[in-house]
Amino acid sequence: MIRILFQGDSITDWGRNYEEYFSLGHGYVKFASEYIKQMFPNEEFEFVNRGIGGNKVLDLVNRLDTDFIEIQPDIVSILIGINDVWHLAGDRNWLPNDVFEAQFRTVLDAVKEKTNAKIMLIEPFLIPVEDKLHFREDLAPKIEIIRKLAREYAVAYLPTDGLLNAAFIGDDPISFAQDGVHPTEKGAKFIGKKYAECIKPIIESL
Helix, strand or coil: CEEEEEEECHHHHCCCCCCCCCCCCCCHHHHHHHHHHHHCCCCCEEEEECCCCCCCHHHHHHCHHHHHHCCCCCEEEEECCHHHHHCCCCCCCCCCHHHHHHHHHHHHHHHHHHCCCEEEEECCCCCCCHHHHHHHHHHHHHHHHHHHHHHHHCCEEECHHHHHHHHCCCCCHHHCCCCCCCCCHHHHHHHHHHHHHHHHHHHHHC
16 A cells, blocks of 8 residues: 655645545545556555645744644655745745745655655746746746755656647647636646656655
């Protein structure tokens, strides 16, 4: 049995039923789990989604015990960061990057010290829609921080922002996420497939 924990914000949450332990929602988590099961038909998996809409990195810090450590996953993936940008975008009073990094390190250190989980980090992303283009000003350095942390803590990294921007060539970016942040079914399937491809070597190593 391999237990995979999906952590993050609304992009991970995506309509899961909080009353049902194994509810996966309707987003990339659902599609990723389906692709993973197809890749490993003879393996038994337990998929746990603990994404919560509106969450920022600090929220993950505050629920480390209940939603990371108590679950004791074999693999944990984390997609977080867009709300740390979005919630402060109105007046561009951005969260300082050193604070963002310190909070993220708190999460990763706890996972390293109190579980045996392999860590997979997922890059937050932004689809180019007019009313959110200014998010990039703060998102870009925070993606760089997550990339740096991935080199230190993770065994796999999903460069979602880059992969999506590559997929936009010859296609309509808005078809992947109409509001620029929350994936459509097409966007969720795309991320889910890339997720499964990224996590495959970790599963094979267990």
